[in-house]
Amino acid sequence: MVDAIVVGARPAGTATAIALARAGRKVVALDRGHFPSDTLSTHLLFAGGVAELQRLGALDRVEALGAPPLPEAYMGGAGYAVRGRYTPVDGIAHGLCVRRTGLDDALVQTAREADVEVRERSRVTGLLGDNGRVTGVVYEDGDGRERALRAPLVVGADGRRSTVARLVGAEQPYRSNINGRACFYAYVEDGRPEWRTIAAQWREGAELGTAFPCDGGLLLVLLMPPRARADEFRGRLEEEWDRTAASIPGLAERLAGCRRISKVRSAIDTSSYFRRSSGPGWALPGDAGHFKDPVTAQGIRDALRYGRLLGEAAAPVLDDREALDAALLGWERRRERECLEIYAWTNALGAGEEMTPIERELYRTAAESDPTLGSTMLDVFSRVRTPSQALPLRRAAPIAARAFFHLPPGNQVTRGDVTRAAAREARRAAADRLVRMRARTLPLPSPSGAMITTCPPPASPSASPLPLSSVRAS
Numbered sequence: 491m492v493d494a495i496v497v498g499a500r501p502a503g504t505a506t507a508i509a510l511a512r513a514g515r516k517v518v519a520l521d522r523g524h525f526p527s528d529t530l531s532t533h534l535l536f537a538g539g540v541a542e543l544q545r546l547g548a549l550d551r552v553e554a555l556g557a558p559p560l561p562e563a564y565m566g567g568a569g570y571a572v573r574g575r576y577t578p579v580d581g582i583a584h585g586l587c588v589r590r591t592g593l594d595d596a597l598v599q600t601a602r603e604a605d606v607e608v609r610e611r612s613r614v615t616g617l618l619g620d621n622g623r624v625t626g627v628v629y630e631d632g633d634g635r636e637r638a639l640r641a642p643l644v645v646g647a648d649g650r651r652s653t654v655a656r657l658v659g660a661e662q663p664y665r666s667n668i669n670g671r672a673c674f675y676a677y678v679e680d681g682r683p684e685w686r687t688i689a690a691q692w693r694e695g696a697e698l699g700t701a702f703p704c705d706g707g708l709l710l711v712l713l714m715p716p717r718a719r720a721d722e723f724r725g726r727l728e729e730e731w732d733r734t735a736a737s738i739p740g741l742a743e744r745l746a747g748c749r750r751i752s753k754v755r756s757a758i759d760t761s762s763y764f765r766r767s768s769g770p771g772w773a774l775p776g777d778a779g780h781f782k783d784p785v786t787a788q789g790i791r792d793a794l795r796y797g798r799l800l801g802e803a804a805a806p807v808l809d810d811r812e813a814l815d816a817a818l819l820g821w822e823r824r825r826e827r828e829c830l831e832i833y834a835w836t837n838a839l840g841a842g843e844e845m846t847p848i849e850r851e852l853y854r855t856a857a858e859s860d861p862t863l864g865s866t867m868l869d870v871f872s873r874v875r876t877p878s879q880a881l882p883l884r885r886a887a888p889i890a891a892r893a894f895f896h897l898p899p900g901n902q903v904t905r906g907d908v909t910r911a912a913a914r915e916a917r918r919a920a921a922d923r924l925v926r927m928r929a930r931t932l933p934l935p936s937p938s939g940a941m942i943t944t945c946p947p948p949a950s951p952s953a954s955p956l957p958l959s960s961v962r963a964s
């Protein structure tokens with residue numbers, strides 16, 4: 491019997507566990523993997539994400555891995571170059587890009603230092619319950635033995651294919667969006683010292699490519715072509731990756747003198763969603779409960795932030811069931827409120843389409859007449875402002891009007907294209923607002939089909955193995 495069980499020990503799990511342990515709670519984190527180890531994910535953090543590492547007390551360890559600070563962001567598109575710098579978050583005005591093997595291990599070490607007991611090679615297969623309330627987990631340890639552990643709170647921080655979400659019946663999202671871009675990434679030896687402080691993105695037609703300097707003197711290069719092109723990579727990942735990188739002129743120029751030193755890794759289905767994320771005795775931080783397309787690189791920051799906030803909300807009320815469930819629901823609503831707008835913004839960028847005439851005009855304005863606009867847009871990625879705060883109507887309307895009246899030379903864009911793009915933006919903004927209003931007032935949908943196993947109380951209040959073959963719920 492412990493105070494809290496956390497399933498999964500990467501960003502969301504360690505953040506939750508650290509917050510609980512720092513509040514004096516006894517926490518066990520179970521992960522089916524071992525550390526240090528890699529996972530399928532690129533790893534850019536904007537300043538807001540770096541600040542979350544600092545709030546957890548993990549930043550010194552992460553910085554020791556040697557990734558260069560990235561104080562500048564660069565966005566190239568439609569022939570324009572936009573630059574931005576960060577508004578400091580807790581005094582931090584740079585991004586960081588640290589490979590997951592080192593980043594996640596630094597989080598695990600920070601958790602252990604905070605007195606979290608991290609049990610590796612421990613795969614959760616079932617939940618224990620009492621009248622619909624989750625009261626513990628069943629897991630298989632490294633020797634293949636089945637064990638049980640009980641706690642008033644079970645946290646499923648076990649990623650997109652969350653076992654805990656499935657077992658509590660919350661697997662089916664109540665809001666989702668199919669990704670329009672696929673991910674193909676690789677590491678290259680970076681031969682361009684003058685770019686080592688800049689996180690960069692280019693858009694060319696419907697293609698999107700990024701280059702983020704990271705630890706080990708490497709450059710992480712992520713290509714996000716329209717998902718419809720994923721088949722073209724099948725069976726010839728490296729060749730198609732090289733060809734696509736070369737077809738984006740700004741990225742190709744950035745990669746001059748650089749050499750790809752890794753294989754290409756891919757993720758085709760990165761659909762975004764919100765799942766119901768709290769219930770009696772359980773909660774789902776990180777990707778287990780909510781995921782956004784990687785195109786805006788928000789996942790690790792949100793996993794850290796809402797993991798920490800979950801731990802802070804739950805720690806004082808673990809001994810009071812009603813208060814705990816209310817705290818979990820309050821936490822879930824807060825994440826929903828704070829993430830909805832960036833979710834919609836991310837879905838728009840992840841649609842896998844060419845830049846709209848309004849986006850082109852936004853880039854032109856930022857590059858030629860309003861140098862503050864680049865930093866304002868970076869604030870959105872760093873979560874200092876929401877998209878509607880960064881581009882309120884009084885700032886967006888003149889941009890749309892200029893797009894309408896100053897068509898680029900040639901016939902690629904018509905006034906009809908501009909009007910359609912403006913109408914789509916307006917519809918999206920109105921839909922966002924409506925959904926956010928509803929999120930404030932309506933109860934969240936309740937999960938169904940829970941697979942929690944009712945199990946008699948343990949003979950002794952210890953965490954010793956129980957004969958549990960009868961309660962496995964998978």
Ligand SMILES: Cc1cc2nc3c(=O)[nH]c(=O)nc-3n(C[C@H](O)[C@H](O)[C@H](O)COP(=O)(O)OP(=O)(O)OC[C@H]3O[C@@H](n4cnc5c(N)ncnc54)[C@H](O)[C@@H]3O)c2cc1C
Nearest residue numbers: 498500501502522531532533534614648649776777789790
């Ligand atoms: C292609 C791609 C690129 C991305 N790029 C970025 C980026 O640049 N920046 C960014 O911020 N985010 C990015 N993300 C998102 C980011 O990877 C996730 O948001 C983040 O890893 C979420 O952390 P988490 O702790 O919730 O889950 P995970 O990191 O998925 O960790 C879950 C853990 O749970 C464990 N686990 C699973 N099931 C069980 C079980 N049954 N029992 C015990 N343990 C279990 C796993 O072993 C794992 O260690 C990207 C994602 C993808 C797919």
